[in-house]
Amino acid sequence: MNTVALIVAAGKGERAGGTLPKQFALIAGRPMLAWSYAAFAKNPRIERVIVAIAEDQQRLTAEHMPGVATITGGTTRRASVASGLAAMGDAERVLIHDAARPFITDAVIDRLIDALDNADGAVPVLPIVDTLVSTDGTSVSREGLHRVQTPQAFRVDSIRRAHAEWRGAEPTDDAQMVRALGGSVALVQGDPMLEKVTLPGDFAAAEARIGWETRTA
Ligand code: CTP
Numbered sequence: 001m002n003t004v005a006l007i008v009a010a011g012k013g014e015r016a017g018g019t020l021p022k023q024f025a026l027i028a029g030r031p032m033l034a035w036s037y038a039a040f041a042k043n044p045r046i047e048r049v050i051v052a053i054a055e056d057q058q059r060l061t062a063e064h065m066p067g068v069a070t071i072t073g074g075t076t077r078r079a080s081v082a083s084g085l086a087a088m089g090d091a092e093r094v095l096i097h098d099a100a101r102p103f104i105t106d107a108v109i110d111r112l113i114d115a116l117d118n119a120d121g122a123v124p125v126l127p128i129v130d131t132l133v134s135t136d137g138t139s140v141s142r143e144g145l146h147r148v149q150t151p152q153a154f155r156v157d158s159i160r161r162a163h164a165e166w167r168g169a170e171p172t173d174d175a176q177m178v179r180a181l182g183g184s185v186a187l188v189q190g191d192p193m194l195e196k197v198t199l200p201g202d203f204a205a206a207e208a209r210i211g212w213e214t215r216t217a
């Protein structure tokens with residue numbers, strides 16, 4: 001079964017600040033994008049890694065990720081994913097991943113790919129441990145709620161159809177588009193290592209998790 005990874009790295013990283021777009025900022029001496037790229041590239045179940053970058057970041061990519069082939073992303077995350085889906089030929093399965101989540105383990109990749117045997121898609125989730133409250137002070141039960149991470153795995157035909165037929169507002173992930181067409185999306189156990197780097201302080205938190213390399217060795 002032919003499985004590819006698509007890393008979307010075509011954002012501007014505005015909330016993270018910094019001089020470089022966050023996907024190129026160094027985490028423990030290595031560009032953030034390089035961490036997830038290496039994890040997919042070494043995984044025996046992934047045959048190809050596709051990286052979507054912004055048109056005006058090609059020079060930066062050549063400088064920080066030498067030798068890595070890329071495609072051009074779009075002005076929204078959804079458009080960047082669509083570019084990747086168009087570039088993966090007859091691949092049967094895809095893991096769509098945010099470059100902003102540097103640390104992926106083989107265990108998460110295994111859980112996602114295995115779940116596709118019985119579902120159109122699969123997403124890694126973590127339980128919510130904090131109490132939830134709405135702005136008006138109403139308590140919200142956390143029962144049955146999850147935080148959703150990436151990579152998100154799909155049968156390529158399902159996610160392609162979902163992107164082609166999506167008419168809703170800008171989605172915050174890919175799985176919601178598949179569900180909107182009635183597709184099944186399995187929830188698998190996520191990993192705290194997959195937290196997204198969004199704000200300036202998140203870089204320090206990511207560096208603090210760096211035992212990752214030894215943990216997966
Ligand atoms: N992304 C993308 N193409 C876009 C926008 C986002 O490929 N047009 C990617 C980002 O590079 C990132 C992932 O989608 O890996 C998640 O997006 P986010 O964390 O919001 O990153 P940015 O959009 O770069 O950050 P910001 O919203 O703060 O500008």
Ligand code: MG
Binds near residue numbers: 011
């Ligand atoms: Mg963004």
